[in-house]
Amino acid sequence: MNYKKIIFVFIALSIISFFIFIVTSNKNNSESNSCLSLTFDDGYKNHYETVVPLLKKYNFTATFFIPTNHYKFGSDWLLNKSDIEELIFLGHEIGSHSISHPYLTNISYDELYKEVVISKKTLDEDFNISVKSFAFPYSDYNKDVLNFVNKN
Numbered sequence: 641m642n643y644k645k646i647i648f649v650f651i652a653l654s655i656i657s658f659f660i661f662i663v664t665s666n667k668n669n670s671e672s673n674s675c676l677s678l679t680f681d682d683g684y685k686n687h688y689e690t691v692v693p694l695l696k697k698y699n700f701t702a703t704f705f706i707p708t709n710h711y712k713f714g715s716d717w718l719l720n721k722s723d724i725e726e727l728i729f730l731g732h733e734i735g736s737h738s739i740s741h742p743y744l745t746n747i748s749y750d751e752l753y754k755e756v757v758i759s760k761k762t763l764d765e766d767f768n769i770s771v772k773s774f775a776f777p778y779s780d781y782n783k784d785v786l787n788f789v790n791k792n
């Protein structure tokens with residue numbers, strides 16, 4: 641399976657999960673205090689083209705975790721700065737997902753500092769926001785990385 645097919649499958653699964661949530665939430669009106677967080681990682685263009693219209697249709701917002709290098713040095717299949725500005729305008733949250741999407745348990749303290757602290761600062765400055773969320777690339781973390789992210 642090539643990279644584009646993997647992305648397509650990921651998007652398709654995201655959309656299916658989204659509709660399962662819609663159906664479930666309509667059947668369980670008695671559980672109106674339920675909470676669900678919708679998050680999308682890595683800043684793929686498909687998120688903007690496919691997911692955002694659905695979120696808009698159902699008046700939902702989500703959190704988009706974006707590595708800063710993805711929009712800084714983008715490509716046709718990644719969100720650009722203008723796309724991200726539109727997400728913010730529509731009320732979605734932008735979270736940090738590092739600078740270069742490394743395995744955080746395999747890098748030095750100086751690199752960890754850059755990936756966690758500088759990525760947040762970059763997003764804050766580039767989009768005039770205050771980033772409050774961080775998603776670990778590859779869900780890779782240990783106790784030291786978790787403590788560092790919590791402190792910063």
Ligand SMILES: [Zn+2]
Nearest residue numbers: 681682777778
């Ligand atoms: Zn990721």
